[in-house]
Amino acid sequence: MDFAFGPEDEAFRAEARGWLAEHLTGDHARARGRGGLGGEHCGRHGGTAQRRAWERVLGRGGWIGLGWSSDAYGNRRATLTQQVVWAEEYARARAPGRCGHIGENLLAPTLLAYGSQEQRDEFLPPIARGEALWCQGYSEPGAGSDLAGVRTRAVRDGESLLVTGQKIxxxxxxxxxxxxxxxxxxxxxxxxxxxxxxLVPMDQPGRVEVRPIRQMTGTSEFNEVFFDGARARAAHVVGGLGEGWRVAMGLLGFERGVSTLAQQIGFAEELAQVVREAVDFGAVRDAVVRERLVRQWADLRIMRWNALRTLGGSGAGVLPGAPSVAKLLWGRWHQRLGELALEVRGAAGAVGPSDWRPDAPYELDPTQRLALFTRADTIYGGADEVQRNIIAERVLGLPREARGPR
Known part of the structure; x- marks a missing residue:
């Protein structure tokens, strides 16, 4: 596989780097490095209003929808290597955490593959402009990683469907x-x-209720959503009635694409910070710590090569089991990094900020948020146990796991 960056890619890199330098100013510059998982509160700079404003800036620049199979919706298109270049430059610039990625990277490719032309014309331009934000209503209290257990129901009511149930x-x-x-x-x-x-509009008072779930980081990226007769237009069923499993599985195939490479650049920055703290706190003198740091570096390189192989390998779409392999690799790797981040600090890892006051809210620093939030990495986005089952059954052809009656 040849995944080298050519002259056109490097020219694209220069354009992306220049654009980010020009537009990451003011509040956007102050929001650098903010808005990621475990840090959704972000304070005054990097909160919801600022992040939405940044999405619109990206939209005006044409940087939303680079990987879509069509450029008819106000987006620019880029080759696979150019998408990687953009993801790398965005991560290196520490640009604000994206809040439009669910619409851009999950829903939009799904509509392009399974949706009607009317649905594409209605929903893709607002995503490309950075104006419409989306969330994903899959997991339920009794159907987390096992989506076949979904119990949320929708019944026909004229030209609408009434949705009742709970997502989490x-x-x-x-x-x-x-x-x-x-x-x-x-x-x-x-x-x-x-x-x-x-496709369900969220602005339905009395019919859609959102309850934040407070995590041990003190933040609440995740939520419970209750639908009580919420209306969805019959024209907004993607792929046709009864085709939800096929469409949902296709959507999950889009979830772990080029964005995984940008994620890995963020991982590399976190690892570099852990290495710096290992030096500062003297933990690097411990041979076991040194070995673990080297292992983290080597495993991160393996993740990158695996992602590049997956993206550039077959030319026939996502390789069977590749998303599950990628999730298994990065989930446990990131969790180990969070554990190591606190260990290299020793007792200081449990201490709050030096300027903390009793009348002020308790704030975790980035290393502490990393350690706490990564406890969830092997669960959200598909639990490790489920990913192993997928690989065993669909790739290796092993017997299916015994399942009781539903």
């Missing part, structure tokens, strides 16, 4: 304008059958 661990639900919801539309159906993917 819904990222950005408080900020989102729309939610794509996996719901059961066939009475009496079970398992993979009778599911549909619906």
């Amino acid at each position: 661990w819904t990222s950005l639900a408080r900020e989102a304008d729309w939610c794509f919801v996996l719901a059961r539309t066939e009475e009496g159906s079970r398992g993979h059958r009778g599911l549909s993917l619906l």
Whole structure:
């Protein structure tokens, strides 16, 4: 596989780097490095209003939708290597955490693959402009990683469907304008059958309620969402009634693409900070710590090569099991980094900021947030146990895990 950057890619890199330098000013510059997982509160700079403003700046620059299969919606298109270049430069510039990535990287490719032309024309231009934010309504209290257990229901009511049920661990639900919801539309159906993917507006007082879930980081990126007869237009069913499982699985295939490379650049910056603290606190003198730091560096390189191989390998779409392999690799790697980050500090890792006052809210520093938030890395986005089952059953052809009646 040849995944080298050519002259056109380097010219694109210069353009991206120059644009980011020109536009990361004022409040946007003060929000650098903010808005990521475990830091959604972000204070005055990097909060919801600022992040939405930054999405609109990106939209005006044409930087939303680079990987879409069409440039008919106000977006610019880029080659695969140029998408990697943009992801790398964005991460290196420490630009504000994206709040539009769910619409851009999950819903938009799904509409391009499975949606009607009317749905694309309605929903893709606002995403490309950075104006419409989306969240994902998949997991439920009794159907987390096992989506076939979804119990949220939608019943026909004229030209609408009325959605009733509960979703959980819904990222950005408080900020989102729309939610794509996996719901059961066939009475009496079970398992993979009778599911549909619906596009549901969130601004329905009394019909849609969002309750933040406070985590041990003190932040609340995730939410519970309750639908009580929420309306979705029948024209907003993606792929047709009863096709929800096929569409939902296709959507998950888009989840771990080029963005994983940008994620890895962020990981590399976190690892570099841990190495600096290992030196500052003297932990690097411990041979075991040194070995663990080297292992983290080597495993990160393996993750990058695996991602590049997956993206540039077959030319026939996502390789079977590749998203599950990627999730297994980065989830446990990041969790180990969080553990190591506190260990190299020793007792100082448990101490709050030096200027903390009893009348002020307690604030974690970035290393402490890293250590606490990464406890969830092997669960959200698909639990490790489920990813191993997918690889075993769908790639290795091993017997299916025994499952009880639903």
